[in-house]
Amino acid sequence: MSSVLLLLLDDAVSAVRAANETFMPFARNTERVKADLISRGVDEAWEDESTVADVYFNRMSHAFGQGLWAEKPTLDGKDQNLAVDLFKFALRDVKAVVHSRSSNAVATLDNDDFYQFLGGSAIAARQVNSETPEVLVSDMRNSAGEGEE
DSSP states (O other), rough: HHHHHHHHHHHHHHHHHHHHHHHHHHHHHHHHHHHHHHTTTTTTOOSHHHHHHHHHHHHHHOEEEEEEEEHHHTTBBBTHHHHHHHHHHTTTOEEEEEEOOOOOOOOOOOOSSSHHHHHHHHHHHHHHHOOOOOEEEEEEOOOTTTTOO
């Protein structure tokens, strides 16, 4: 049910954006946000998908385990790209990315974290493998139906 709702919501937002009428609150707010971001030095648009993937690689390539805690591994303080290279190596041959949802505390539309991590994972895997992975959401909430949204 929620995937149908997401598709309908996306269709509605896309239709409003396509109307491109400046009197609409959506268009006015979009232009306000765009002007604010540009005034802060944010580029108007990404050059291509690899730019997004590079941001994801750099922000998500911290190592955990084996004595490391959110560190960027290097070789004797050199090779600052080692962490990113290790992350890319881990993504080789990935066929699917999965986000598991196990709580009703935060729904998929409550914030953008869900899409940042799942979408970022998919883009990163596509950059490494030149192939779009399957994108899956695993619903691990209470199967008895108690406390459902």
